[in-house]
């Protein structure tokens with residue numbers, strides 16, 4: 106496929122996300138409802154043996170964290186089953202920054218941007234009749250077992266009881282290079298120190314519409330909310346360019362560091378509009394893999410930021 110065809114698919118994904126979410130000017134077309142927090146990250150001594158990245162050398166690193174619900178509806182009830190997310194921006198000593206974006210469900214539902222677009226389009230009404238097509242998604246899932254497996258994992262983890270009691274997965278493989286030049290691929294996992302806690306959809310929907318924010322506010326009044334950052338290391342046989350394939354759970358994991366979420370940003374709404382979290386915003390010592398979904402994302406996020414900034 107030519108570069109220009111692929112770019113069109115990415116713009117179409119953003120269009121389709123917006124069509125599915127409805128009109129919410131100034132908001133993201135997905136992950137619209139969020140809580141922006143501040144925190145601190147400190148790497149473990151073993152992190153520097155994996156990567157020479159400046160935030161993995163052991164200094165305290167200020168961070169901005171954006172917890173969100175995957176839906177594009179900023180008014181959606183927090184109890185609606187869906188993926189949840191944690192985007193972290195590390196503010197590096199040289200004034201630059203580096204991001205990790207992670208979802209509550211492991212893996213992803215499409216192997217390529219074209220497949221992701223087809224899945225989103227299956228959720229749109231029939232273009233001719235404007236009527237919903239209840240068979241379209243089940244038909245897509247029959248032909249795409251990896252998408253069906255992702256949806257199955259989502260149904261097993263429909264609603265976290267707290268943003269602070271949820272694990273989040275960076276999904277893609279990234280290439281980590283240490284000071285001595287050795288490189289290896291790994292995938293990020295954030296593990297909550299308070300342990301995981303889930304709600305059934307029936308219980309979750311009975312809570313207040315913003316219970317995830319209220320829960321975080323109340324936890325933070327009693328002290329920081331902690332996460333461990335683990336890196337799952339790839340075996341030579343593990344695919345590093347297919348985000349739909351989970352690596353075996355017994356692959357070794359290196360503990361890279363600890364994040365303390367300390368407080369909710371008082372300027373959260375303004376922060377959200379001006380900030381972009383982008384998984385390809387990296388730093389020396391951390392590189393991209395050849396995963397086509399990873400490589401598509403930066404363009405999507407910048408199209409989305411552009412539209413949000415124009416109040417579209």
Ligand code: HEM
Pocket residue numbers: 115118119122132133134135136139171172173190191192206207208213217218221274275276348380381382398401402405406409410413
């Ligand atoms: C081709 C695949 C994908 C496309 C086109 C896409 C598109 C988008 C768009 C347009 C946004 C809104 C960005 C903004 O306005 O700032 C977004 C947000 C987000 N996406 Fe994706 N996405 C893709 C795959 C993924 C994957 C694999 C993950 C897994 C980690 C992910 C996690 C997130 C998160 C966490 C956010 C919220 C970021 C924030 O808090 O600002 N996305 N995505």
